[in-house]
Amino acid sequence: MKLIIQIPALNEQETIAEVIEALPRKVPGFTSIEVLVIDDGSTDDTVDIARRAGADHILRMGCNMGLARAFSAGMEEALALGADVIVNTDADHQYCADDIPALVRPIRDGEAKIVVGARPIRDNESFSPTKKLLQWFGSWVVRKCSGTDIPDAPSGFRAYSRDAAARMCVVNTYTYTIETLIQAGRKRIPMTWVPVRVNRVERPSRLFRGMGEYIRRSVATILRVFVMYAPLRFFASLAALCALPGIVGIVRFLGFYLSGDGSGHIQSLVLSSGLMAMAMVLMAVGILGDMIAANRSLLEDIRARDLLGATTRRRHDATILKLADAS
Structure with a gap:
C-alpha cells in the first residue's frame, strides 16, 4: 500500500523543512510513503526548501488559489500518483507527525474511510478562551449538520482512503475542513477520529484576519454546504x-x-x-x-x-x- 502525505503551503519557508523532516518514512501496513507539497503561489523559498528537505513531489498552483483549492488539487494529484491512503497536514508544523501511524490505522484496518485528528482543544495554549469556545460550538454545529461525532471539525490533520478522496468535491474556496465533513456525512462515508498531539504555533493564522472574519466565514460555509446537500x-x-x-x-x-x-x-x-x-x-x-x-x-x-x-x-x-x- 502507498501512503502519500500532502502539505498545502503558502510562504512557509520558515517551517516547511521542519515539517517534512519530522514526517515518518515507515508506517506499519504501508510499503511506500511519499511526500507531496502543494505550493499555493508562494513568493518565498518554500518550494526550493521543500525539495532540499526531501519532498518527493511538488505541485505548483501557479498563483494563490486558496487553501480549499490547494487541498483539492493535492488530493487529485495524490490519486494520480497511486495513493491508497492520503494524509493531509499543515505546513505550519501545528500537528505532531508522530501521530500519523495512529491516524491511518483505522483506514488500514478497514474501520473507516476518513479519520480526523482531534486536537486537545482545552489544553492547547495557542488557543485563547474565546477561540476554544468557538471551536467547540462550531464543531457541535457541524456534528448536527453532518450527523457525525467528530469533536474537532476544523482540524486539518486527516487521513482519507483512496475511495473517500475520490468522492470529495470541495466547492468552497475558503477552507475544506467543514465542507468535507458535512459532505462525507451526507454521503454516508464511514468516519472516525483519533486524539492527536499538537506543537505550539506562534504565528497567527493566514486563513482569517480576526475572530470576526473567522466566525462570518465559518457560518457562511456551514449554511452554503447545508443548502447544497439538504x-x-x-x-x-x-x-x-x-x-x-x-x-x-x-x-x-x-x-x-x-x-x-x-x-x-x-x-x-x-x-x-x-x-x-x-x-x-x-x-x-x-x-x-x-x-x-x-x-x-x-x-x-x-x-x-x-x-x-x-x-x-x-x-x-x-x-x-x-x-x-x-x-
Whole structure:
C-alpha cells in the first residue's frame, strides 16, 4: 500500500523543512510513503526548501488559489500518483507527525474511510478562551449538520482512503475542513477520529484576519454546504416559518368574518396571503434545489469513478512495464 502525505503551503519557508523532516518514512501496513507539497503561489523559498528537505513531489498552483483549492488539487494529484491512503497536514508544523501511524490505522484496518485528528482543544495554549469556545460550538454545529461525532471539525490533520478522496468535491474556496465533513456525512462515508498531539504555533493564522472574519466565514460555509446537500430540508423549514403565521392569520380572519366583523381585518388577510405565497415559493425552490442536488450527486459519482479508473489504469500500465522490463 502507498501512503502519500500532502502539505498545502503558502510562504512557509520558515517551517516547511521542519515539517517534512519530522514526517515518518515507515508506517506499519504501508510499503511506500511519499511526500507531496502543494505550493499555493508562494513568493518565498518554500518550494526550493521543500525539495532540499526531501519532498518527493511538488505541485505548483501557479498563483494563490486558496487553501480549499490547494487541498483539492493535492488530493487529485495524490490519486494520480497511486495513493491508497492520503494524509493531509499543515505546513505550519501545528500537528505532531508522530501521530500519523495512529491516524491511518483505522483506514488500514478497514474501520473507516476518513479519520480526523482531534486536537486537545482545552489544553492547547495557542488557543485563547474565546477561540476554544468557538471551536467547540462550531464543531457541535457541524456534528448536527453532518450527523457525525467528530469533536474537532476544523482540524486539518486527516487521513482519507483512496475511495473517500475520490468522492470529495470541495466547492468552497475558503477552507475544506467543514465542507468535507458535512459532505462525507451526507454521503454516508464511514468516519472516525483519533486524539492527536499538537506543537505550539506562534504565528497567527493566514486563513482569517480576526475572530470576526473567522466566525462570518465559518457560518457562511456551514449554511452554503447545508443548502447544497439538504436543500429540501432547508427551504421546507423556511417555508414552514412563513406558512405557520400565515395560517394563523387566515384562521383569525375567518373567525372575525364568520362573526360578522371581517371588514376591519383585511390587512391581516393580505399579510397572511403574502406569507402563504412566500411559503409556496420557498417550497418550490426547495424542490428544485433537491432535484439539482440529485444531479450533482450523480456528477460527483461519475467524477469519482473517473479518478479511480485513471488510477487503476495507471497502475495497470506500470505493472505491464515492470513485467516487460523483467522479461
